[in-house]
Amino acid sequence: MSSGYFGPFGGRFVAETLVPALEELERAYETIVPSAEFQAELRKRLSEYVGRPTPLTPAERLRAIYDPSGDRLARLLLKREDLCHTGAHKINNALGQMLLAKRMGKQRIIAETGAGQHGVATATACAVLGLPCEVYMGELDVARQAPNVARMRMLGAKVIPVSSGSRTLKDAMNEAMRDWVTHVGTTYYCVGSAAGPHPYPSLVRDLQRVIGDEIRAVLPSPDAVVACIGGGSNAIGAFAAFIPDSKVRLFGVEAAGLGVDTDKHAATLGRGRVGVLHGSKSYVLCDDDGQIIEPHSISAGLDYPGVGPEHAELHRSGRATYLSATDDEALAAVKLVARQEGILVALETAHAFAALPRVLDRLSEAGVTRATVVVCVSGRGDKDLSTLLDRFAGELEEGGR
Numbered sequence: 001m002s003s004g005y006f007g008p009f010g011g012r013f014v015a016e017t018l019v020p021a022l023e024e025l026e027r028a029y030e031t032i033v034p035s036a037e038f039q040a041e042l043r044k045r046l047s048e049y050v051g052r053p054t055p056l057t058p059a060e061r062l063r064a065i066y067d068p069s070g071d072r073l074a075r076l077l078l079k080r081e082d083l084c085h086t087g088a089h090k091i092n093n094a095l096g097q098m099l100l101a102k103r104m105g106k107q108r109i110i111a112e113t114g115a116g117q118h119g120v121a122t123a124t125a126c127a128v129l130g131l132p133c134e135v136y137m138g139e140l141d142v143a144r145q146a147p148n149v150a151r152m153r154m155l156g157a158k159v160i161p162v163s164s165g166s167r168t169l170k171d172a173m174n175e176a177m178r179d180w181v182t183h184v185g186t187t188y189y190c191v192g193s194a195a196g197p198h199p200y201p202s203l204v205r206d207l208q209r210v211i212g213d214e215i216r217a218v219l220p221s222p223d224a225v226v227a228c229i230g231g232g233s234n235a236i237g238a239f240a241a242f243i244p245d246s247k248v249r250l251f252g253v254e255a256a257g258l259g260v261d262t263d264k265h266a267a268t269l270g271r272g273r274v275g276v277l278h279g280s281k282s283y284v285l286c287d288d289d290g291q292i293i294e295p296h297s298i299s300a301g302l303d304y305p306g307v308g309p310e311h312a313e314l315h316r317s318g319r320a321t322y323l324s325a326t327d328d329e330a331l332a333a334v335k336l337v338a339r340q341e342g343i344l345v346a347l348e349t350a351h352a353f354a355a356l357p358r359v360l361d362r363l364s365e366a367g368v369t370r371a372t373v374v375v376c377v378s379g380r381g382d383k384d385l386s387t388l389l390d391r392f393a394g395e396l397e398e399g400g401r
C-alpha cells in the first residue's frame with residue numbers, strides 16, 4: 001500500500017474485514033468528492049446552512065494584553081468557527097461526510113465523539129439529510145458535556161455511552177470501530193478528526209481546509225496561524241492552505257493537562273512516541289510495551305492519546321511547531337477571552353489562546369516582530385459551562401473580574 005502516507009506516518013492498520021470498506025471509501029473520496037456536482041452542493045450548504053464564510057475578526061483588547069507595546073504582536077485575528085451552525089468547526093466535516101455517505105447509498109451512520117461537538121454536528125447533518133445516526137461517547141464525556149448529549153438526542157440521534165478504559169474519546173472510537181467491523185456492509189463511520197485509517201485523515205483535512213482557504217483569501221500571508229490539537233482537524237484545516245508558504249509559521253497546541261511532566265496529560269506530539277492507534281501510524285501516548293496510556297485533559301475534545309498522521313509528519317519535518325497548555329492555563333484563557341472580547345470559547349479552543357505568549361516567544365526568537373497572528377476559534381464554550389461554573393464558582397458569585 002503506497003497511498004495514505006505522510007512521510008512515514010498514516011496508512012491503514014485495520015482488521016481485514018474493514019479493508020474493502022476503506023477501499024470503497026477511498027474510491028468515493030477520489031471520484032465523488034472532487035466532482036463538480038458534489039462540490040457545488042457542499043459549497044451551497046456550507047454557505048446557506050452552516051453560515052460560511054466565517055468572519056476573521058480583530059481582537060484588539062486581547063492583543064493589548066498579550067503585548068501592550070505592539071512590538072511583538074501588531075495584529076491578533078480570530079477565525080470564528082464558533083459562529084458556524086452548531087457552534088464549532090466539526091460541522092464542516094460532518095456535513096461533507098454525510099453528503100458523501102448519502103451518495104454512497106449508506107443506510108446507517110455511526111460516529112464517535114469526545115466534546116460532543118462532532119456528535120452534534122453528525123446528528124445535525126443526519127437530520128437535515130434524513131439519515132439515522134448513532135453516536136458513541138465515553139461515560140465521562142457524557143457527564144461533562146451534558147448539554148451536547150441533550151442536543152444530540154433532540155436531533156434524533158441515539159447516544160451510546162461507553163464504559164471501557166478511561167471512558168473518553170479513545171474508548172468511544174474503539175467501540176465505533178468495533179460496531180463498524182460488525183455492520184460494515186450497511187454502515188458509514190463518520191470519523192470526527194483528521195485521524196484514523198486512510199483515507200480519513202485526507203478526507204477530513206480536505207473538508208476542513210475551507211478554514212485556512214478563507215483565512216488566506218483575506219490575509220494571504222500572516223506571520224503565524226495557531227490552533228488547538230485533539231486529533232487535529234481544526235488545526236490541519238487552518239494550516240493546509242499555508243503549508244507550501246514557509247513564511248507562515250504554524251503552531252499547534254496540545255493539552256498538557258496537569259503538566260507534561262506528570263502522567264496526566266494529552267501532549268501526544270510533545271511526549272508521545274511512534275506507534276499505531278485507531279488504524280494509523282502516528283505519535284501516541286504509550287508505555288514500553290506499546291500499551292496506550294490513558295490521557296488526561298479538562299477538555300473532552302483534546303483528551304485523546306493519538307494525533308492525526310499529517311501532524312506527526314509536520315512535527316517530524318519541523319514545518320509546524322507543537323506547544324502545549326495546561327488545564328489551569330486553558331481555564332484562565334477562557335475567562336480572559338470572555339472578559340476581553342465577549343467571546344465564550346470552548347475549553348479546547350482556550351488552549352490555543354493559552355499558548356499565545358509562547359508563540360510570541362518563538363516568533364521573537366525567529367526574528368519576527370510586529371507579528372500578525374491568526375488564532376482558530378474552533379468552537380464556542382456553552383457546552384463547558386458546568387465545568388467553568390464549578391472551577392470559578394466563588395469568583396463569579398462575587399462578580400469579580
Ligand SMILES: Cc1ncc(COP(=O)(O)O)c(C=O)c1O
Pocket residue numbers: 088089114115116117118192193194228229230231232233234235300301302346348349378379380
Ligand atoms: C471546539 C472544539 N475544538 C477542537 C476540538 C479538537 O478536535 P480537532 O483536533 O479534531 O479539531 C474539538 C473536539 O471535539 C472541539 O469540540
